[in-house]
Amino acid sequence: MNRKKIAVLFGGRSSEHEVSRVSAYSVINNLSSDKYEIYPIGITKEGRWFLYEGPVDAIPNGRWEQSEQKRPAFLSPDRSVGGIVVCGPDQQEILPVDCVFPVLHGKNGEDGTMQGLLELSGLPFVGCKALSSAICMDKAVTHTLLSGVGIQQAQYLWFYYPRYLEHPDKVQLKISARLGYPVFVKPAGSGSSVGISRVNSEGELDAAIRLAATEGEKILVEEAVCGQEVECAVLGNDQPEAAPMIGEIGASAVFYDYDDKYKSGKSKLYIPARLSEEVTQEIRAIAVRAYRTLGCRGFTRVDFFVRDHKDILLNELNTIPGFTPISMYPKLWEASGLPYSKLLDRLIDLALEQA
Ligand SMILES: Nc1ncnc2c1ncn2[C@@H]1O[C@H](COP(=O)(O)OP(=O)(O)O)[C@@H](O)[C@H]1O
Ligand SMILES: [Mg+2]
Incomplete structure (x- = not known):
């Protein structure tokens, strides 16, 4: 069987550069090497692109940037290219790619700009397209559109x-x-x-x-909403499904801030969330409705607040959710019987299906 060639994009110009490296590291380690040839493409904080061919464990700590085993590389908007353009000392070479997996968070990664370039390139890619990525990145636009369909949110x-x-x-x-x-x-x-x-x-x-x-x-x-913070993992293209279990965050700080998310490790995750079956089912249904309304594809984590264990307020949608092994999105699928590497297979299949 021909292995599929997957380009994994990581790093990027956003304030979530470091998080992206950690997410990408575990994606690369968990993509089955029987099924895929993996090409890590690192983007520096300055926005320079490289095909990185050195040891994978230099990705999470950022040491890959000092490696000699990297070559400038880029994505061309020209649809006839069909891959990544890699620059050698004398000439350019084209690395054919079957699918791109942008494991990027935040600005210039998750906000539709990268997805716009990917759409132009004609390469299949994991996750939401440009418009829904851009909508979900802008919390004011998300709130405005979702209030239009009657989804409750904070004032x-x-x-x-x-x-x-x-x-x-x-x-x-x-x-x-x-x-x-x-x-x-x-x-x-x-x-x-x-x-x-x-x-x-x-x-x-x-x-x-x-x-x-x-x-x-x-x-x-x-x-400010006083209540529980819960997250729902949605997966799929035309028939999106919410993971049966939703997760709850018990933040250790005043709110779930950057240190709490990535550094202190003190916040607790509860899977399943401490909510009744009825409220859980309602949250899953609202998550899928928001996903469909905003035109999401592939995957998205939909986050909520729940006041008094019953009033559901949608907070935001994350179109490229954290993807480390301890991140909520993969954990919620794992808890429902879909292990991390099978989830990656599914995401790639969904990307190829919509291409
Ligand atoms: N309206 C709110 N009421 C209560 N807590 C909030 C509210 N908005 C944000 N927070 C807290 O701040 C955190 C980060 O806000 P969020 O809107 O999710 O932004 P980000 O995109 O940075 O995750 C949330 O996880 C939550 O702990
Ligand atoms: Mg959030």
Whole structure:
């Protein structure tokens, strides 16, 4: 049997560069070598692309960047290429590829830009296409579209930072009147909790808005929800399915911040979530509805808050969820009888099916 050639993209320009390396490392290690030839493509924080052919364990710690075993490589928007263009000392060579697996998070990885290039290239790729990736990356757009179909979310408002700088008092007044305190202030395009603050009173608002603006000029403010945080793994193209079990995060910090997600290791995961069967089924159904509404393909993790063990509020969709072996998305499928490497097979099949 011919092994399929899979290019795994990792790193990238986002604040989640390091997380992506760890996710990609476990994807590469768990793709069956009987079925696939794997070509890791590393993207540096500066946005340079390389085909990396050295030891895989230099990927998670970033040492691959110092390796000699790498060559500049790129994806061409020209559909006739059918692979990755690799630059040698004298000439370019084309590495034919059957499927691309972007294991990238955040900006320029998960936000539709990479997916746009992949669509132009004509290569099959894992996950959502450009439009749904871009929609899900922007929490204000996601909220607006999902409220249009009656999916409950926290009360919210959003604005552009330059507008805030013109009339800070007007924006502050609106926040107090419409949301009250505490609120969460976030960059609309954030990921991994970067630039997010919980704000307890108007006095803390300005600093939180300025911090969020360092990540992007569109700012989202939401009422702070007091309740459980749960996550649902959805998989599929035209017939998406939610994993039977949903997971719950018991954050160790005031909220589930960057350190808690990736560094302290103190937050607890509960699988299944501590919720009734009825609420669990409702969350699964809403997750699939949101997935279909936003046109997701392949996979997406849909995150929720649950107030008083019963009121379900959708928080966000992550179109390339964390994919380390301890990440919620693969764990939820594993708990439902689909082990990590079988899940990877399924994602590649879904990518090839829609090509
Ligand atoms: N409206 C909210 N109410 C309560 N907690 C929130 C709210 N928004 C965010 N959080 C907390 O902040 C974390 C990160 O926010 P989230 O919107 O999920 O952004 P990211 O894309 O960075 O994961 C959440 O996991 C949750 O712990
Ligand atoms: Mg989140």
